[in-house]
Amino acid sequence: HGFNDDPLLLGWQRTPEQLYEWGHVYGHLFKKYGKQHPEFFALQPAGTRELDLGRWPECPTMCLANEELIRVTASNLVARFKRSPGIKTLSICLPDGGNPSVCMCSACRRLDPVNAPPIKLYFYALLRQKIDYVSLTDRVLDFSNRIAELVTAECPGKLLSVYVYSDYVHPPVTVKPHPSLVLLSVSGEYASREQANWALDNISAWSRFGNQILWRPNAL
Numbered sequence: 001h002g003f004n005d006d007p008l009l010l011g012w013q014r015t016p017e018q019l020y021e022w023g024h025v026y027g028h029l030f031k032k033y034g035k036q037h038p039e040f041f042a043l044q045p046a047g048t049r050e051l052d053l054g055r056w057p058e059c060p061t062m063c064l065a066n067e068e069l070i071r072v073t074a075s076n077l078v079a080r081f082k083r084s085p086g087i088k089t090l091s092i093c094l095p096d097g098g099n100p101s102v103c104m105c106s107a108c109r110r111l112d113p114v115n116a117p118p119i120k121l122y123f124y125a126l127l128r129q130k131i132d133y134v135s136l137t138d139r140v141l142d143f144s145n146r147i148a149e150l151v152t153a154e155c156p157g158k159l160l161s162v163y164v165y166s167d168y169v170h171p172p173v174t175v176k177p178h179p180s181l182v183l184l185s186v187s188g189e190y191a192s193r194e195q196a197n198w199a200l201d202n203i204s205a206w207s208r209f210g211n212q213i214l215w216r217p218n219a220l
Contacts, residue, residue: 027058042103064143065107074150111139189219
């Protein structure tokens with residue numbers, strides 16, 4: 001579950017036999033688009049597009065409602081599938097960690113149903129704090145679905161992997177996952193019976209959509 005879009009970062013190299021890809025990606029985004037497209041990145045609680053990513057430039061947070069970001073992401077995926085037609089699945093899993101907080105622009109917030117499960121949303125920039133908010137699953141799925149629609153229109157039968165994780169681990173309220181999405185569940189762990197049961201219930205709820213699911217518990 002490394003940074004799959006930069007094989008040299010962790011010394012990892014794809015082999016011809018590797019047909020499936022998953023793990024956090026978008027590590028290239030800030031370096032490639034930071035100056036030209038600041039609107040690709042999350043609007044911070046202070047009201048600015050905070051682009052100082054500190055120690056984690058490979059872990060940007062993005063504006064998931066941005067139309068051009070969706071188009072560029074889909075276009076890059078289509079190009080990769082066409083270069084390597086044997087690959088079955090590419091990753092669109094969101095980055096992990098990093099300094100900037102999730103996007104708080106009005107377009108992204110409209111994707112968060114008010115009746116979604118309550119969560120504690122952590123803000124890291126500019127002030128470290130946490131607030132009562134709702135699950136981000138619907139906004140993440142909306143972003144993922146729109147990418148999937150563009151990619152599968154050009155590359156029928158291909159799949160895209162996406163994490164069910166962190167602030168978007170709860171099942172969605174209004175958005176159903178696109179059939180081409182492979183759901184990588186990071187729900188719960190197996191270190192305690194309580195956590196294992198929670199994970200089973202969560203995976204059961206997600207399974208009603210019929211997507212392929214892989215459980216990758218965050219049991220470190």
